[in-house]
Amino acid sequence: MTIAIYPGSFDPVTNGHINLIERAARVFDHVVVAVAMNSQKQGLFAVEERLDLLHAVTGGIAGVEVDSFEGLLVDYVRRRGARVVIRGLRAVSDFEYEFQMAHMNHKLYPELETVFMVTGADEFYISSQLVKEVARLGGCVDGLVPPAVRDALSAKFRGARGT
Amino acid sequence: MTIAIYPGSFDPVTNGHINLIERAARVFDHVVVAVAMNSQKQGLFAVEERLDLLHAVTGGIAGVEVDSFEGLLVDYVRRRGARVVIRGLRAVSDFEYEFQMAHMNHKLYPELETVFMVTGADEFYISSQLVKEVARLGGCVDGLVPPAVRDALSAKFRGARGT
Amino acid sequence: MTIAIYPGSFDPVTNGHINLIERAARVFDHVVVAVAMNSQKQGLFAVEERLDLLHAVTGGIAGVEVDSFEGLLVDYVRRRGARVVIRGLRAVSDFEYEFQMAHMNHKLYPELETVFMVTGADEFYISSQLVKEVARLGGCVDGLVPPAVRDALSAKFRGARGT
Amino acid sequence: MTIAIYPGSFDPVTNGHINLIERAARVFDHVVVAVAMNSQKQGLFAVEERLDLLHAVTGGIAGVEVDSFEGLLVDYVRRRGARVVIRGLRAVSDFEYEFQMAHMNHKLYPELETVFMVTGADEFYISSQLVKEVARLGGCVDGLVPPAVRDALSAKFRGARGT
Amino acid sequence: MTIAIYPGSFDPVTNGHINLIERAARVFDHVVVAVAMNSQKQGLFAVEERLDLLHAVTGGIAGVEVDSFEGLLVDYVRRRGARVVIRGLRAVSDFEYEFQMAHMNHKLYPELETVFMVTGADEFYISSQLVKEVARLGGCVDGLVPPAVRDALSAKFRGARGT
Amino acid sequence: MTIAIYPGSFDPVTNGHINLIERAARVFDHVVVAVAMNSQKQGLFAVEERLDLLHAVTGGIAGVEVDSFEGLLVDYVRRRGARVVIRGLRAVSDFEYEFQMAHMNHKLYPELETVFMVTGADEFYISSQLVKEVARLGGCVDGLVPPAVRDALSAKFRGARGT
Numbered sequence: 017m018t019i020a021i022y023p024g025s026f027d028p029v030t031n032g033h034i035n036l037i038e039r040a041a042r043v044f045d046h047v048v049v050a051v052a053m054n055s056q057k058q059g060l061f062a063v064e065e066r067l068d069l070l071h072a073v074t075g076g077i078a079g080v081e082v083d084s085f086e087g088l089l090v091d092y093v094r095r096r097g098a099r100v101v102i103r104g105l106r107a108v109s110d111f112e113y114e115f116q117m118a119h120m121n122h123k124l125y126p127e128l129e130t131v132f133m134v135t136g137a138d139e140f141y142i143s144s145q146l147v148k149e150v151a152r153l154g155g156c157v158d159g160l161v162p163p164a165v166r167d168a169l170s171a172k173f174r175g176a177r178g179t
Numbered sequence: 180m181t182i183a184i185y186p187g188s189f190d191p192v193t194n195g196h197i198n199l200i201e202r203a204a205r206v207f208d209h210v211v212v213a214v215a216m217n218s219q220k221q222g223l224f225a226v227e228e229r230l231d232l233l234h235a236v237t238g239g240i241a242g243v244e245v246d247s248f249e250g251l252l253v254d255y256v257r258r259r260g261a262r263v264v265i266r267g268l269r270a271v272s273d274f275e276y277e278f279q280m281a282h283m284n285h286k287l288y289p290e291l292e293t294v295f296m297v298t299g300a301d302e303f304y305i306s307s308q309l310v311k312e313v314a315r316l317g318g319c320v321d322g323l324v325p326p327a328v329r330d331a332l333s334a335k336f337r338g339a340r341g342t
Numbered sequence: 343m344t345i346a347i348y349p350g351s352f353d354p355v356t357n358g359h360i361n362l363i364e365r366a367a368r369v370f371d372h373v374v375v376a377v378a379m380n381s382q383k384q385g386l387f388a389v390e391e392r393l394d395l396l397h398a399v400t401g402g403i404a405g406v407e408v409d410s411f412e413g414l415l416v417d418y419v420r421r422r423g424a425r426v427v428i429r430g431l432r433a434v435s436d437f438e439y440e441f442q443m444a445h446m447n448h449k450l451y452p453e454l455e456t457v458f459m460v461t462g463a464d465e466f467y468i469s470s471q472l473v474k475e476v477a478r479l480g481g482c483v484d485g486l487v488p489p490a491v492r493d494a495l496s497a498k499f500r501g502a503r504g505t
Numbered sequence: 506m507t508i509a510i511y512p513g514s515f516d517p518v519t520n521g522h523i524n525l526i527e528r529a530a531r532v533f534d535h536v537v538v539a540v541a542m543n544s545q546k547q548g549l550f551a552v553e554e555r556l557d558l559l560h561a562v563t564g565g566i567a568g569v570e571v572d573s574f575e576g577l578l579v580d581y582v583r584r585r586g587a588r589v590v591i592r593g594l595r596a597v598s599d600f601e602y603e604f605q606m607a608h609m610n611h612k613l614y615p616e617l618e619t620v621f622m623v624t625g626a627d628e629f630y631i632s633s634q635l636v637k638e639v640a641r642l643g644g645c646v647d648g649l650v651p652p653a654v655r656d657a658l659s660a661k662f663r664g665a666r667g668t
Numbered sequence: 669m670t671i672a673i674y675p676g677s678f679d680p681v682t683n684g685h686i687n688l689i690e691r692a693a694r695v696f697d698h699v700v701v702a703v704a705m706n707s708q709k710q711g712l713f714a715v716e717e718r719l720d721l722l723h724a725v726t727g728g729i730a731g732v733e734v735d736s737f738e739g740l741l742v743d744y745v746r747r748r749g750a751r752v753v754i755r756g757l758r759a760v761s762d763f764e765y766e767f768q769m770a771h772m773n774h775k776l777y778p779e780l781e782t783v784f785m786v787t788g789a790d791e792f793y794i795s796s797q798l799v800k801e802v803a804r805l806g807g808c809v810d811g812l813v814p815p816a817v818r819d820a821l822s823a824k825f826r827g828a829r830g831t
Numbered sequence: 832m833t834i835a836i837y838p839g840s841f842d843p844v845t846n847g848h849i850n851l852i853e854r855a856a857r858v859f860d861h862v863v864v865a866v867a868m869n870s871q872k873q874g875l876f877a878v879e880e881r882l883d884l885l886h887a888v889t890g891g892i893a894g895v896e897v898d899s900f901e902g903l904l905v906d907y908v909r910r911r912g913a914r915v916v917i918r919g920l921r922a923v924s925d926f927e928y929e930f931q932m933a934h935m936n937h938k939l940y941p942e943l944e945t946v947f948m949v950t951g952a953d954e955f956y957i958s959s960q961l962v963k964e965v966a967r968l969g970g971c972v973d974g975l976v977p978p979a980v981r982d983a984l985s986a987k988f989r990g991a992r993g994t
Contacts, residue, residue, distance in 0.1 A: 018507070018532065043507065043589050043618050088968040100532050105621070107275045108434050111600050112922045118623050119956035124970055129532050132594070132621035134607050137463055141282035153251045155287055181344070181369065206344065206426050206455050263369050268458070270927045271760050274437050281460050292369050295431070295458035297444050300789055304934035316903045318939055414805045433601045438759045445793035450807055467608035479577040481613055596764045597923050626952055630771035642740045644776055670833065670858065695833065695915050695944050752858050757947070763926050770949050781858050784920070784947035786933050 019098040020044040020131070023089050026051050026066045027059040028165045029073055030147055032139035036104045039133060041079045048096065049074060051084040060148055060172060073162045090125040101130045106140045182261040183207040183294070186252050189214050189229045190222040191328045192236055193310055195302035199267045202296060204242045211259065212237060214247040223311055223335060236325045253288040264293045269303045345424040346370040346457070349415050352377050352392045353385040354491045355399055356473055358465035362430045365459060367405045374422065375400060377410040386474055386498060399488045416451040427456045432466045508587040509533040509620070512578050515540050515555050516548040517654045518562055519636055521628035525593045528622060530568045537585065538563060540573040549637055549661060562651045579614040590619045595629045671750040672696040672783070675741050678703050678718045679711040680817045681725055682799055684791035688756045691785060693731045700748065701726060703736040712800055712824060725814045742777040753782045758792045834913040835859040835946070838904050841866050841881045842874040843980045844888055845962055847954035851919045854948060856894045863911065864889060866899040875963055875987060888977045905940040916945045921955045 022040060026033060026049070033049075040047045051066050059066070063084055070082045085092035093101060101121065103114050118130035134140075147160050151169040158166060185203060189196060189212070196212075203210045214229050222229070226247055233245045248255035256264060264284065266277050281293035297303075310323050314332040321329060348366060352359060352375070359375075366373045377392050385392070389410055396408045411418035419427060427447065429440050444456035460466075473486050477495040484492060511529060515522060515538070522538075529536045540555050548555070552573055559571045574581035582590060590610065592603050607619035623629075636649050640658040647655060674692060678685060678701070685701075692699045703718050711718070715736055722734045737744035745753060753773065755766050770782035786792075799812050803821040810818060837855060841848060841864070848864075855862045866881050874881070878899055885897045900907035908916060916936065918929050933945035949955075962975050966984040973981060 018534075039618050042616075043620060045507075088965065088970045090970070091968075105600075105604075107279065108597055108600065109272055109275045109924055111594075111597065112924045115594075115623055116922065116956045116958070116961065119626055120961055120965070123956070123974065124965065127531070129528050129622065131532060132623075133618065134604055134621075137467070137608055141279045141286070141463070143279070146279065146283055150251065150283070150287065153254075155251045155253070159286065181371075202455050205453075206457060208344075268437075268441075270931065271434055271437065272924055272927045274431075274434065278431070278460055282463055290368075292365050292459065294369060295460075296455065297441055297458075300445055300792070304789070304931045304938070306931070309931065309935055313903065313935070313939070316906075318903045318905070322938065414802065414807045416807070417805075433605070435598055435601045435761055438761045442759065442793045442795070442798065446798055446802070449793070449811065450802065467605045467612070469605070472605065472609055476577065476609070476613065479580075481577045481579070485612065596768065598761055598764045626956070629952070630768045630775070632768070635768065635772055639740065639772070639776065642743075644740045644742070648775065670860075691944050694942075695946060697833075757926075757930075760923055760926065763920070763923065767920075767949055771952055779857075781854050781948065783858060784949075785944065786930055786947075789934055789937075 017045040018100060019046045019048065019096060020100040020102050021048045021050050021089075021093050021096065021098050022102040023050045023052055023085075023092075025054070025059060025144065026070055027061050027144050028066060028147070028161065028168060029070050030139070030142045030144055030161050030165070031159070032104070032106070032135050032142040034073060034162065035136040035139050036102070036133055037074055037080060038077055040102050041077050044079075044100065044102075046079050046081065047102070048081045048083050048098070050092065051082075052089070053084055053086045061168070065168070069165055069168060072164045088124070090121050090128060093128055094125060099127050099129060101128060103130060103132050104135050105132045106135045106143070180208040181263060182209045182211065182259060183263040183265050184211045184213050184252075184256050184259065184261050185265040186213045186215055186248075188217070188222060188307065189233055190224050190307050191229060191310075191324065191331060192233050193302070193305045193307055193324050193328070194322070195267065195269070195298050195305040197236060197325065198299040198302050199265070199296055200237055200243060201240055203265050204240050207242075207263065207265075209242050209244065210265070211244045211246050211261070213255065214245075215252070216247055216249045224331070228331070232328055232331060235327045251287070253284050253291060256291055257288060262290050262292060264291060266293060266295050267298050268295045269298045269306070343371040344426060345372045345374065345422060346426040346428050347374045347376050347415075347419050347422060347424050348428040349376045349378050349411075349418075351380070351385060351470065352396055353387050353470050354392060354473070354487065354494060355396050356465070356468045356470055356487050356491070357485070358430065358432070358461050358468040360399060360488065361462040361465050362428070362459055363400055363406060364403055366428050367403050370405075370426065370428075372405050372407065373428070374407045374409050374424070376418065377408075378415070379410055379412045387494070391494070395491055395494060398490045414450070416447050416454060419454055420451060425453050425455060427454060429456060429458050430461050431458045432461045432469070506534040507589060508535045508537060508585060509589040509591050510537045510539050510578075510582050510585065510587050511591040512539045512541050512574075512581075514543070514548060514633065515559055516550050516633050517555060517636075517650065517657060518559050519628070519631045519633055519650050519654070520648070521593070521595070521624050521631040523562060523651065524625040524628050525591070525622055526563055526569060527566055529591050530566050533568075533589065533591075535568050535570065536591070537570045537572050537587070539581065540571075541578070542573055542575045550657070554657070558654055558657060561653045577613070579610050579617060582617055583614060588616050588618060590617060592619060592621050593624050594621045595624045595632070669697040670752060671698045671700065671748060672752040672754050673700045673702050673741075673745050673748060673750050674754040675702045675704050675737075675744075677706070677711060677796065678722055679713050679796050680718060680799075680813065680820060681722050682791070682794045682796055682813050682817070683811070684756070684758070684787050684794040686725060686814065687788040687791050688754070688785055689726055689732060690729055692754050693729050696731075696752065696754075698731050698733065699754070700733045700735050700750070702744065703734075704741070705736055705738045713820070717820070721817055721820060724816045740776070742773050742780060745780055746777060751779050751781060753780060755782060755784050756787050757784045758787045758795070832860040833915060834861045834863065834911060835915040835917050836863045836865050836904075836908050836911065836913050837917040838865045838867050838900075838907075840869070840874060840959065841885055842876050842959050843881060843962070843976065843983060844885050845954070845957045845959055845976050845980070846974070847919065847921070847950050847957040849888060849977065850951040850954050851917070851948055852889055852895060853892055855917050856892050859894075859915065859917075861894050861896065862917070863896045863898050863913070865907065866897075867904070868899055868901045876983070880983070884980055884983060887979045903939070905936050905943060908943055909940060914942050914944060916943060918945060918947050919950050920947045921950045921958070
């Protein structure tokens with residue numbers, strides 16, 4: 017059975033992530049969506065919130081598990097007994113960074129293979145950061161994130177605006 | 180009459196911006212240079228100062244107006260009754276980001292069209308950030324910004340160096 | 343009145359081109375879709391056929407004219423009394439080439455401005471060349487080109503396969 | 506069981522291809538290395554020769570099969586009952602083209618997923634075309650291709666030079 | 669004394685090449701502008717003509733020599749007792765190809781170092797191919813190539829047009 | 832004698848830097864590795880520590896000097912009586928930034944020439960930032976940095992983890 021790890025911040029999960037998760041689940045036996053905990057970078061959502069949203073929106077996809085990890089990705093992949101990491105590609109600048117990370121991770125764990133899948137044509141311009149920016153400025157994020165995430169963003173920024 | 184909005188930080192305006200404004204004014208009936216106010220990011224110049232510099236250096240160009248806005252660009256464009264946004268392109272990494280923003284803005288406001296113009300051959304390496312860095316380190320910015328901006332930069336950093 | 347020239351081979355016109363023509367027609371008063379005649383490069387469709395297909399598929403778009411030209415684009419633009427050239431951008435490699443052409447054309451005709459528009463999210467992977475390749479190998483091109491072009495491709499390759 | 510198709514010209518197979526095949530075989534249950542027959546483009550090696558070389562150099566890798574196909578890749582993938590296509594990525598210009606093909610193939614066969622793997626750090630500058638050019642000019646291709654391919658190249662160009 | 673080889677087709681030499689040659693001559697003791705003879709690709713100008721034009725336009729630059737070579741660049745570099753190759757960079761797609769060639773040449777001749785210099789801001793959009801295209805269509809190439817090259821292009825295409 | 836300045840943060844020096852320094856020393860008579868002091872950006876290592884590590888790891892390379900500078904690079908290059916700056920290129924996004932800087936520096940000091948060398952195939956994915964990230968998370972950095980740097984990183988992060 018091939019276990020594939022799909023790591024990321026998922027702060028929050030977008031329709032672009034979900035499109036990729038659905039397609040990865042058709043390619044691999046078991047897909048672990050793994051939230052990277054980063055003590056250096058404070059997210060908009062706490063890791064617990066991100067996991068809750070991921071559970072809510074990936075609940076219906078067979079063969080998908082949600083998890084979180086701290087420390088190096090390669091150590092987590094090894095602990096899980098996995099050898100495949102999935103990354104989404106949206107654009108050239110993504111690719112440069114991902115290319116560098118794939119080689120670094122291969123160096124740190126030579127059995128590890130990174131496979132890339134391109135984001136769907138309808139989602140390639142969606143990133144968590146851009147979605148947060150739109151929501152913060154009061155824009156409508158329908159079609160960019162699932163309803164549960166839209167409501168969570170709404171609650172965050174309503175709070176921030178003190179209303 | 181086609182109104183085109185040219186949004187940006189303009190912190191401060193450079194010769195690259197001015198080259199683009201002049202050329203956009205030949206293509207569109209009315210060009211609005213719109214300073215984006217960003218409560219999350221403190222600029223070197225206050226929005227008022229940026230507007231003053233823009234007025235000073237674009238005063239002689241027919242069909243050009245200077246304005247500022249808060250919130251989402253698409254909301255501002257709608258309020259102005261406009262449908263065209265102009266963006267300058269200098270390099271590939273610019274393009275990737277701009278491509279993403281153009282699609283996002285089209286999604287938020289389907290009538291909006293983003294048109295791109297390439298920066299002149301003499302200005303493509305000029306960015307507000309690099310100009311500020313050169314000025315901060317005491318370098319000469321003649322040829323990179325108009326004299327009014329050079330003097331304003333000079334005053335800022337003289338103050339910063341306590342002389 | 344702003345006349346904008348949209349030059350290309352259009353061998354044949356695709357849904358990507360049509361998306362761009364429709365959007366350009368909303369930005370500019372008059373859009374001339376101009377087939378470049380190239381004595382050095384034999385196309386799949388003769389210039390007359392390309393013009394017929396363009397007429398057929400852009401007939402309903404207000405403010406759009408179809409034409410052809412020989413020789414340098416800048417000479418044609420000058421003859422038409424125009425100063426704006428439109429080009430579509432799909433990808434980075436497009437951009438590099440287009441950037442070079444925009445500067446060259448500006449050098450040859452300093453009043454000329456090139457404006458770029460990005461292809462729609464649903465069409466960015468469509469090129470005339472790829473469409474011809476798919477059609478040649480018997481693939482279905484519905485959704486990539488209008489029905490009239492699909493039928494014309496079909497007729498071309500049926501002939502080529504001798505059936 | 507996941508069958509993954511790795512299509513290409515393999516004219517001839519290089520160490521870069523072999524590195525990718527070995528790594529793909531660790532990720533997928535069954536990997537089909539599929540030589541695309543292209544009636545429009547004459548290769549240096551005939552398809553039969555390419556298949557022979559591929560058999561010779563991938564013989565020892567478990568789970569790898571060598572095949573050839575004519576026509577559209579998506580039709581071949583369907584006929585094989587597969588849904589996964591593997592492509593190697595070496596550089597940005599590769600990526601642009603591959604991105605376009607992945608979306609086109611997804612459009613022609615919505616169940617198909619393209620996964621990308623990056624070429625090893627020691628092989629990323631190797632392409633069949635560059636290897637042929639080096640061999641044609643009498644350069645040493647050891648380390649770029651397996652010995653069997655080196656000898657085949659040598660025989661080709663010795664013939665071509667009439668010695 | 670550091671000898672640097674600047675290889676290329678120079679079919680014909682442009683102002684972009686000359687800018688690079690002048691600057692390379694300030695960095696290295698001796699610069700050899702080396703025309704690559706390619707039996708597979710017929711140029712517009714014969715190798716002898718290219719050498720004559722190069723001699724004419726680089727005659728006044730101290731420390732510059734003009735030469736030609738056949739076969740692999742690395743073999744020529746070795747024969748010349750050199751270890752440095754200069755290449756100009758204009759754009760990203762250039763860079764990808766050059767990156768690959770630099771690594772391949774380093775593999776074929778490990779002592780060889782490739783150094784890159786960027787083309788001047790006024791010449792980055794000039795390529796031999798584009799210049800030939802402009803000249804062929806009757807455009808003015810002043811400012812793109814030296815007068816001697818302009819006249820040679822003019823003579824070529826006048827002949828071609830049968831006048 | 833050609834003096835070439837190789838500026839950077841070197842926070843800390845990696846095997847990628849060392850590979851470049853060794854190769855630059857074969858091309859130029861004298862290479863100055865120059866640590867840029869940046870009052871705006873706090874590094875992991877103090878400038879003194881970076882210089883010590885650079886001395887330790889470049890001690891055996893003939894023709895190499897280690898230095899530091901404050902302020903504009905062009906002013907430092909001028910003070911040193913040099914005209915050549917060396918920069919390493921790893922990837923496209925590097926290139927865009929470097930291209931911009933090369934033109935800006937040429938504008939600030941027209942006699943200055945920037946030459947680029949590509950990082951070795953084994954080191955192109957190594958950056959100081961990524962190395963620090965790996966070390967911070969407890970990963971093994973052997974093969975990415977020299978032993979002296981590995982030990983220094985280890986000491987830094989052991990302290991940070993309070994053990």
